[in-house]
Amino acid sequence: MKRIVLVATTLALGMSIAAAESPIAARQALMKKNGDAAKLGTQFMKGEAPFDLAKAKAIFATLRRAWRSDLSLAIARICAGHTSATRTFPPSHRRAC
Numbered sequence: 001m002k003r004i005v006l007v008a009t010t011l012a013l014g015m016s017i018a019a020a021e022s023p024i025a026a027r028q029a030l031m032k033k034n035g036d037a038a039k040l041g042t043q044f045m046k047g048e049a050p051f052d053l054a055k056a057k058a059i060f061a062t063l064r065r066a067w068r069s070d071l072s073l074a075i076a077r078i079c080a081g082h083t084s085a086t087r088t089f090p091p092s093h094r095r096a097c
Contacts, residue, residue: 023073030066037062 037059043049044056 023076026073027070030070033062034066 040049040055041059044051
């Protein structure tokens with residue numbers, strides 16, 4: 001269990017360093033993390049992996065962090081004028097461009 005957490009943390013750190021290079025790489029890293037979390041959740045539901053509450057909480061934490069990171073990336077793109085998309089942001093994420 002500790003080894004899995006250590007490997008996942010190391011991979012996440014490596015992806016975040018690579019993601020600092022470009023917004024596209026940042027989104028790809030987020031999608032990769034989401035995919036890994038969703039795969040584990042699917043394995044829990046199908047009975048292919050034994051349910052572990054700590055891992056389940058980690059799945060939701062991963063998805064929550066990815067959502068917040070993706071939201072901040074979107075805000076940055078809209079404020080920079082790189083997109084014509086308009087979004088309604090939650091009050092906790094509103095900021096002046």
